[in-house]
Amino acid sequence: MLTLTCLGAAGTVTGSKHLLDNDGRRILIDCGLFQGLKNLRELNWEPLQAAPSSIDAVVLTHAHLDHSGYLPKLVRDGFKGRIYCTLATRDVAELILMDSAHLNEKDADYANRKGFSKHRPAVPLYGVHDAERAISQLTPVAFGERIALPGGAALTFRHAGHILGAASAEILWNGRRMAFSGDLGRYSDPVLPDPEAIPEADYVVVESTYGNRRHEPTDTTDALGSVIERTVQRGGTVVIPAFAVGRAQSLLYHLWKLRTSGRIAGVPIYLDSPMAINATDLLHAHRADHRLSPEDCASICSIATYTRDVEGSKAITASPYPKVVISASGMATGGRVLHHLKAFAPDSRNTVLFSGFQAAGTRGRAMVQGGNEIRIHGQWIPVRAEVRDLSMLSAHADADELMRWLSRFRRKPSRVFIVHGEDEASESLRVRIDRELGWEATVPRQGQVFQL
Template sequence: MTTPTQVQPTTRPTTRPSPDRAKQPTPTLTFLGAAGTVTGSRFLVGRPEPLLLVDAGLYQGPSDLRRRNWEPLPLDASRLAAVVLTHAHLDHCGYLPRLVRDGFRGPVVCTPQTADLAEIVLRDSAHLQEEDAEYANRAGWSRHDPALPLYDTADAEASIRLFSPVDYRWPVPLGDGVEVTLHPAGHILGSAVVDLHVDGRHVAFSGDLGRPGHPLLRPPGPPPTAGTLVLESTYGDRSHPAAGPALLAGAVRRTIGRGGSVLIPAFAVDRTELVLLELARLTEEGRIPRVPVYVDSPMALRALDVYRRSLREGSIQFDEGAAALLTLDDVLDLHRVSDVAGSQELNSPTYPSIVVSASGMATGGRVVHHLKHQLDDSRNCVVLAGYQAEGTRGRQLLDGAGHLKMHGRYVQVRADIVQVPYFSVHADSDDLVAWVASAEEPPRTVYVVHGEADASRVLARRLEDELGICAVVPGLGERVRLD
């Protein structure tokens, strides 16, 4: 659980500029991440000196992107007044311990649920980085000598102590002329749209937006009234297919029938919950056999506990279907795997089973070890349950790779690879356009971020053609004025 709020909310507006403040330079926005790519969300607001950071995410995917995590930010972290997190996914909060290592000591403003989940995510991230560095040094496959983690457990714990959770819709002052309010985003538990006032200017950040039909959470409301909107575009160039449970059910039945096992790489936060809900529904309907289902991710298990606790506490974020999370153990032959020995036993299952393990794009974690042992067996099946970013192992499998490199060695891909796209909890292109259109007053400018280049360009073009809004795909490091 998180500590009490450090930043006190207020119900009174605090953003009307004083005469002295009106003479200050125009606030600026700098895109330090998620520009031209779908990870690494980091948006710097300044005057123009650094003021606060919206999201502090890790780059994931190809090595050239991951190397950016090691590049120093063009700012003095100790001068930042605050960090505001939209949600707890690693590509939005995972850089925070590095920021703390570099001197940041301000409050980290987020919802209580984001604080609870990010605490889990950051501890796991630090542990995995320490573990991967130790393994690389022991096995000798890293090009660095010695291999080092980006940050360690001490850095993660220091960042967790800075969390300042605030409820939705409570205006929070962050210093002279700065105020932030968080609104539900419907993406994962605790996810938020950031509504920021700086010296009388108004900018909103979508974070990652949820779909109208999220199985667990209510959809987001209209955007805040803001002159500037920073909008995600993960699915900016496509529409989600209609739900097709037959795809997953068929993959499970075929695999179990030939004596194989199903491996589902799944994000530990939210995606694991959705996968388990769908497996429970298919089991109840008799569409798949009841076989052992292993959740092999300590982080996913802790996140599931957070979801269940929030559900029992009556969180307003949940939709009606979320109640099924409380009865999973009654429907599924569900096994929680926390220890390393138990995980190692799942590398080569001796009987048909389903293993749900992180990470969702197979970029690291226990699922990589499972893939290394299971991919070359044609009886097995790997189910890709959602978006796979360019350069990730999941994307390589989706694109039909015949070999996959893990821990310095290649493994032949003989297992069946099945994509089940309807698990995504990102708004698609139509959803995003409709969300912007629902604003009481349309933004003057939309900056389209957090998407691969084509997806961002397509969404920007749609916003201009259909809504008449100036929509721009910013470049990495680009700075603009918040007029």
């Protein structure tokens, strides 16, 4: 009997983990960290519903932390199989997992030194050694190539857009054909390919991050330029919390367009994230996975001043001159951007600009919803800066684009499972699928088991 169990991303946009079980042979699709609300983050410390040692393989759709960040803990807790992903995802995941492990260790050490953790001592969820072991188990697969998985399953990756290397996964097992969307990107994105159609499937697992929303039709470059110009005119700095992989590179593209048009000439641009810098370098290594020409890629990547060391980052914070600072993390959950927020958020001349989805319980969501203070490193920081959220900068497909991807299946699937969305977004997409396509669609609960 083949079953599907959602061990994460059920009723939330984080912690993606979907388990296929065929009479005891198990394949896990994605293995992400829970982020945001405390009750979700605490799930990262709970034993996995399926023993890691019982899982035969992991299929990784892309490298973002909410899809890959639990891998080091899975390996530490006994998983010994292969982790199948695209070649670009393999390279990006190495950056993200090592960065996550370093941050886990650093945050635990900082909490112990400053004494603001409730735990004595604070310990990391996992460390660098665990990340290195997980990376050693990553197994690259080419787009469009069908490969055999343990237990008699077969896997094919198809382009999903979203970030470099991102894929949707088509899995054939026990006579059932299953499609996992992963995170779908935008159609006509200037940097990344369109989400690729999967011809047919018996069961579809689709994300719903923006299942109840449409992105504004406003020109992205123009909207970004207006925010920067307004902030610079009042002598302020624009701080952009951005995912180091995907958003940072797309932002560089739009900033390049603005610079070449003469709109932000003379405004310094800083990319203050070692991981984002390394991820930007990967654009050159994986040219088949994006739309940019080698010449444009080189120009875009040279638009910003790259800051790798801590002293350089501190110099950016100390500078009183107008500038644009791109720094991770995208939801302001950690990383160097926290230091910039501590410095720039209290000043009304500045702007904090968000460029992607902000999950519940994150500092990003609090600021977007109008919160006038945020807690960073045990301190409450006032937010007097202008806060803007340009949703059209998001790397996620909106509701119409999700429906466009679904409508390209050649036949009606037996069932659609709607995951990776907050309750309202997932339910809204379920209603649209029922009304517009006439398909049976379900929003799974955490841990719910479905027979396929």
